[in-house]
Amino acid sequence: MNGHVPAVVQGIYDEVVQRNRGETEFHQAVREVLESLAVVLDRHSEYTEMKTVQRICEPERQIIFRVPWQDDRGEVHINRGFRVEFNSALGPYKGGLRFHPSVNLGIVKFLGFEQIFKNALTGMPIGGGKGGSDFDPKGRSDAEVMRFCQSFMTELYRHLGEYTDVPAGDIGVGAREIGYLFGQYKRITNRYESGVLTGKGLGWGGAQVRTEATGYGAAFFADAMMKVRGESFDGRRVTVSGSGNVAVYAIEKVHQLGGRAVACSDSTGYVVDEKGIDLEVLKQVKEVERARIGAYAERVPSSSFVEGGSIWDTPCDVAIPSATQNELDGDAASVLGRNGCRYVVEGANMPATPEAVRVFRDAGIAFAPGKAANAGGVATSALEMQQNASRDSWTFEHSEARLEEIMRGIHARCHATAEEYGSPGDLVLGANVAGFLDVAEAVHAHGLI
Numbered sequence: 001m002n003g004h005v006p007a008v009v010q011g012i013y014d015e016v017v018q019r020n021r022g023e024t025e026f027h028q029a030v031r032e033v034l035e036s037l038a039v040v041l042d043r044h045s046e047y048t049e050m051k052t053v054q055r056i057c058e059p060e061r062q063i064i065f066r067v068p069w070q071d072d073r074g075e076v077h078i079n080r081g082f083r084v085e086f087n088s089a090l091g092p093y094k095g096g097l098r099f100h101p102s103v104n105l106g107i108v109k110f111l112g113f114e115q116i117f118k119n120a121l122t123g124m125p126i127g128g129g130k131g132g133s134d135f136d137p138k139g140r141s142d143a144e145v146m147r148f149c150q151s152f153m154t155e156l157y158r159h160l161g162e163y164t165d166v167p168a169g170d171i172g173v174g175a176r177e178i179g180y181l182f183g184q185y186k187r188i189t190n191r192y193e194s195g196v197l198t199g200k201g202l203g204w205g206g207a208q209v210r211t212e213a214t215g216y217g218a219a220f221f222a223d224a225m226m227k228v229r230g231e232s233f234d235g236r237r238v239t240v241s242g243s244g245n246v247a248v249y250a251i252e253k254v255h256q257l258g259g260r261a262v263a264c265s266d267s268t269g270y271v272v273d274e275k276g277i278d279l280e281v282l283k284q285v286k287e288v289e290r291a292r293i294g295a296y297a298e299r300v301p302s303s304s305f306v307e308g309g310s311i312w313d314t315p316c317d318v319a320i321p322s323a324t325q326n327e328l329d330g331d332a333a334s335v336l337g338r339n340g341c342r343y344v345v346e347g348a349n350m351p352a353t354p355e356a357v358r359v360f361r362d363a364g365i366a367f368a369p370g371k372a373a374n375a376g377g378v379a380t381s382a383l384e385m386q387q388n389a390s391r392d393s394w395t396f397e398h399s400e401a402r403l404e405e406i407m408r409g410i411h412a413r414c415h416a417t418a419e420e421y422g423s424p425g426d427l428v429l430g431a432n433v434a435g436f437l438d439v440a441e442a443v444h445a446h447g448l449i
């Protein structure tokens, strides 16, 4: 571990590495949280005695299963499915499903671990979990995606339930996939259990603003960070990596708040549009046609496409990395700093490497960790569960107002906690400590389980 940490915290980290060998992203996520917790353990000896941190670092249950399916040509494929039910101290396990070829147990565990604290920060009654598969939906027909989702759910359904475990979307899992997953769950269980999945279509139990929530939420969070410094989005240049669910709606809200998003990306490269990203074109290319980002530049004359390369070379005032983990390293962070970037707000989960976070700290760049800044998605999922439970359906305006209130509340809590624990302005410490305290108190109250 880096920096000065007491032996007890170092010991916990060493044990996690030892018993979860090779799961580097999980180690990284645990280390980041542990580095913040020394100040908490100093004040709460009961958490050391009862090994509360060690218990939170060990998932309650890990499920790994085979997912066989047939493509349109009749060829058989075998993928691997995962669901890590990490912690249920605050409520049923809650967290998305990711379909991407890079998915493995270590990635699912890093995401599930982060989710515990993120969910706590929302103030909603939800525990932490995450799942997914190494299935690659890219280039697959709707029928293939449907067959995969049906096979995946045929195993997973027995572990789910509105009071047990409630998945949602993540990379590669959007409204289409949630629809197929819900259909198969309903068919197998013979239950119309709306609260078992979130991110559902609006016509069948979904909630207004769930699609927009993570991106909108990250922009609201950034706005709150600026307000504390007497600043705003007005006229600011913003770079948003990715062009999926989080990125598209982060851009939309940045524009509504007066900023100008000038660049976005996918895994093939990035586009720069000095006039500001045209959302209508972006949505058509990415959401409707599921095409590559280069197609945007072919249609918008004011833009250019850079194949490969680093989107972080684009000068900006605010960066919102919204693609994937470890996409912004120390070198990219230095470039951002040299180009005058003042705020970095994680739309994705853990997109900034530890080196990048150190660069931001040293350069005085305000930084928001994903577990706080992208909590709007899961918070709105919890609102979806609330509406499902009461068979109610709120308006867009009401739902968005609730989201904004929750995001500004999370920011205020992280900010205040950082101050209370002697690190003013350190939202990483504020988020980790505030989230941990909620979870630890409940874990402690439930006895040794």
Ligand code: NDP
Pocket: 169, 170, 171, 172, 173, 214, 241, 242, 243, 244, 245, 246, 247, 265, 266, 267, 268, 322, 323, 324, 325, 327, 347, 348, 349, 374, 375, 377, 378
């Ligand atoms: P999507 O699948 O909708 O979009 C992901 C985007 O990131 C795509 O543009 C994709 O490009 C790009 N991307 C993925 N992997 C890479 C890579 N290795 N290199 C470059 N670009 C990449 O996912 P989401 O928008 O839902 O999720 C994005 C991030 O936000 C993830 O970290 C996710 O965990 C996090 N998140 C999502 C929430 C949600 O509600 N959806 C909630 C909280 C966090 P390409 O298509 O070329 O792969």
